[in-house]
Amino acid sequence: MRVLGFLPGLVAVCLLSVGLNSHVQAQVTYQQFESPEQYEQYRQLAEQLRCVVCANQSILASNAPVAESMREEVFDLLVNREMSPQAILASMKQSYGQAVHYRPPMTGETRLLWWGPWAILVLAFVAGFFWIRRLFKS
Amino acid sequence: MTVWLGQSMLWLLVALGAMTALWATFRLVHSQHRSSHYERVERDARYLSGLLRLMFVGLSLLMALLIWAFLSDDFRLAYVARHSALTLPFYYKIAAVWGGHEGSLLLWVWLLSAWIGVTTFHASLPGMLHFRLLTIQAWLLFAFVLFLAATSTPFTAAETVLPDGLGLNPLLQDWALALHPPMLYMGYVGVVPAFALVMAMLWHRDETGTNLRWSQPYLQVAWVFLTLGIALGSFWAYYELGWGGWWFWDPVENASLLPWLVLTAALHTTPIASRQPRMLGFAMFLVIVVFVLTLLGAFLVRSGILSSVHAFAVDPTRGRMLLLFTLWVAALAFLMLGLRRSRAQSGIGIAFLSRETLVFFASLLFLVMMLTVLLGTLYPIVIRSMGISDLSVGAPYFNQVMAPLTWGLVALMGLTSVLSWQNTQPRRLLRRLTWQVSGALIGGILFWWALPVHSPDTLAVSLMASWLVASVVVWGLRYRAATASRSLSDRPKTLSGYPIGAWVAHAGFVLLLLGMVLSTVMEQALEIRLQPGESMTIHDQTLLFEKITEQPGANYLTQQAHFRLNPGEPGARRLRPEKRTYIGQKMPVAEVAIHSTLARDLYIAMGEKQGKQAWSFRIQYTPWIRALWTGVLLMALGGAIAWGQRHWRKAQAGRELG
Known part of the structure; x- marks a missing residue:
């Protein structure tokens, strides 16, 4: 099921990896970056992006071929096209769908997700206060 | 046959x-x-x-x-x-x-x-x-x-x-994952006697509360095993999955964390409920929630509705039965609690400024944390099954939401020492609090100053840790003062009279907290390409990549990379990360090599072959990670000591009576 949602992105990955295989691209490594800061940016991006065929692993953690091509995509956007991290995340979401990003956005359908914990906290403490009052010495 | x-x-x-x-x-x-x-x-x-x-x-x-x-x-x-x-x-x-x-x-x-x-x-x-x-x-x-x-x-x-x-x-x-399920299940089933006791008390209309004490050793043992089980799973993820992390907020990890959070709350509440019958209903509620969460965890992990690298026993057809069973048990148990809960107003009652109130609100916070983890785990499943949209909820969400809740919990934990059971005189409270806060501030800032990284995260964790340390110190001092004022015959004669188990467990939590935050903040990791004979430097450590060898293992073929740590120095260490291809499997599995000292882990995982000779590696320098594992072990040890002390005290009481 999950794979279906990623279909457009998968096609892109396959095409990309075919293209890359023709001139044997090495795995993304530290030496290819222009500065340690840029490498750190890359790591932080790769950590937040989900490998689209894996069982819940980030593209940084997974050693599946798809994760590899996605890492190369991030590298390409960051180093060759000099895009900002925000723009890269947006571009990745464009091609793979929202689920590629481990951080859900703050939109209509995720309002409950983001505000839920704080609502529960306030409710629990207010209700708890009224409940525990019964225990106080009169 | x-x-x-x-x-x-x-x-x-x-x-x-x-x-x-x-x-x-x-x-x-x-x-x-x-x-x-x-x-x-x-x-x-x-x-x-x-x-x-x-x-x-x-x-x-x-x-x-x-x-x-x-x-x-x-x-x-x-x-x-x-x-x-x-x-x-x-x-x-x-x-x-x-x-x-x-x-x-x-x-x-x-x-x-x-x-x-x-x-x-x-x-x-x-x-x-x-x-x-x-x-x-x-x-x-x-x-x-x-x-x-x-x-x-x-x-x-x-x-x-x-x-x-x-x-x-x-x-x-792998040894850790071989032991992981028995440990975890011991934790899960350890809750059953406590749950059965709660149901029996409701059925029996037992409102005295003292009988609930019977469940405490079972809860303690369950907690120790669950803590160790979760830690083993996390440790396995750290050195076997080869990604360098130890917690991914993966749904299966979360499924084991849910009962742990509420079990911790129950462990602290049941002893109070046995003294304060008015707290009985709340303690029973917590125990029921823990049991239901163990069942829910089994459903989540085994039904296949989750996508996880940790799930190894997935079968959707049985999921429905497990869910039905969970829902039935939950409905019956909560119905019993609602109908038969004690409304007795017996007992002496407490003041607002008391440890009882503190434990109650801390337990509520544990419940809120559990609900938050549950919300984040179930949200994508529900949203997707309703066809609204497809999204992933991962570490960025959980870290952002759970961090403030954890800080809140730590703040409450540290107040244990300044409050007394039943009632606290505000003036005494204020005096103790002044000492504790100033001690914590001074200690925290000094500790932060000594750390190599000065960021808001490290400042927060320094303050929190020193707040807890100060609280354990004040707790110990108060305990000494209290026992010194008692008559000689009334003082604890052996160590079992002191709450050593609780101190050890809380000190372990301080280490865990430091380990979690500092290892994450100060970690350095590199994916790096190396030729044989090439060396690299991470932090102040030099690693020389010598060669790759291939050899057969018991049921696999392995490629080993030979590394030498700080060559040139006397007694240079060797590290040998591997890539194993097991018989009948296509995908190779990485075996990381770790060199640990008290202060840091040096971690090498093999990547892919790059061209003719070169390989890529993930090399990671992680300070403070040992504090994390030591902290968890101390927590489990503390739980075990508390359990042992109970038995010891009982045996002693028996001897004195006889």
Whole structure:
């Protein structure tokens, strides 16, 4: 099921990896970056992006071929096209769908997700206060 | 033969379980009409205990049969053929017994029967209450055995008998993951006696509260095992998955964290409830929630509705039954609690400024944390099944939401020392608080100053840690002052009179907190490409990549990278990360090499071959990670000490009486 949602992105990955295989691209490594800061940016991006065929692993953690091509995509956007991290995340979401990003956005359908914990906290403490009052010495 | 024997024994146990539960219920209903004679209850309890122990013996035999089938490579059993192979070392053949859904469920049920067996010996409860407790456990055991037999029997014949099995998932061929399920399940089933006691008390209309104390050692042992089980899983993820992290907020990890959070709250609340009957309802509520969460966890992990790298026993067809069972148990238990909860206003009552209030609000915070993890885990599933959208909720969400909640919890924890049971005089509270806050501020800032990284995160964790340390110190000082003012005969004569277990566990939590934050903030990681003979430097450590060798292992082929740490220095260490390709598997599995000192881990995982000679590696320098593991071990140790002290005190009290 999950794979279906990623279909457009998968096609892109396959095409990309075919293209890359023709001139044997090495795995993304530290030496290819222009500065340690840029490498750190890359790591932080790769950590937040989900490998689209894996069982819940980030593209940084997974050693599946798809994760590899996605890492190369991030590298390409960051180093060759000099895009900002925000723009890269947006571009990745464009091609793979929202689920590629481990951080859900703050939109209509995720309002409950983001505000839920704080609502529960306030409710629990207010209700708890009224409940525990019964225990106080009169 | 094994299939036939296993199947008939299993169904025999179903029959025995049904008979036990029905007979016990019948005796209970019967005895309610007449005045129940003490002797008759005693006799019935003996019979029931015997039957439950018989169930344990039967399940032990079944377990032994399955282990034997694995050890003797009986591939006529479909389950053995799916999860084992001739070349598997014998210790992993035993671990392979719980390598899939069926066998791990058998392990779960067997451990459950073992715990129930223990409760039959442990009869310091009033006769009728104990009988009800055993009856409820008999029903639960029957339900589990029935589920096992009807949907998940490991004793089915293979359609075609192959000369060799498919082999155990290579990720599971590891000592930590071999021990992980038994530990975790010990934690889960350890909650059952406490849950059964709560239900029995509600059924019995027992409102005294003192009987709830009986469940405390079970909760303590369950907590110790659950803590160790989660830690083992996390440790395995750290060194076996090769990604360098130790917690991913993966749904399966979360499923084990949910009961742990509430169990921790229950552990702190039940002793209070046994003194304050007005807290009884809340303590019972917590215990019920923990039990329901263990069932919910089983459903989440085994039904296949989650996508996870940690789930190894997935089967959607059984998911529905598990969910139904969970919902039924939850509905029944909460209904009982709602209808029969004690509304007694007995007991002396407490003041707002008391430890009781503090533990209550901290427990609420644990509940909020649990609900948050649950929300984040279920949200994507619900949203997707409703067809609204597809999204992932991962570490960025959980870290952002859980961090403030954890800080809140730490703030409350640190207040334990300045508050007293029942009532605290505001002036004393203020005086202690001034000392503790100023101590914590000074200590925290000094510690932060000494750290190599000065960021808001490290400042926060320094302050929190020193707040807790200050609180443990103030707690200890107050304890000393309190015992010194007592008369000599009233003072604790041995160490068992001091809450050492609690101190150790709380100190362990401080280390865990430091380890979690500092290892994450200060970690340095590189994916790097190296040629043989090339060296690299991370932090102040130099690593020389010498060569790659290939050799066969027990049931795999391995490529080993040879590294030398700080070459040139005397006694240079070698590190050998591996990439193993197991027989019958395509994807290789990385075995990381770790060089640990107290202060840091140096971690190498092999990547891919790059061209003719070069390889890529993930090299990581992680300070403070040992504090994390030590902290968890101390927490478990503290729990075990607290459990031991209880026994010691009891034995002492017994000696003094006798």
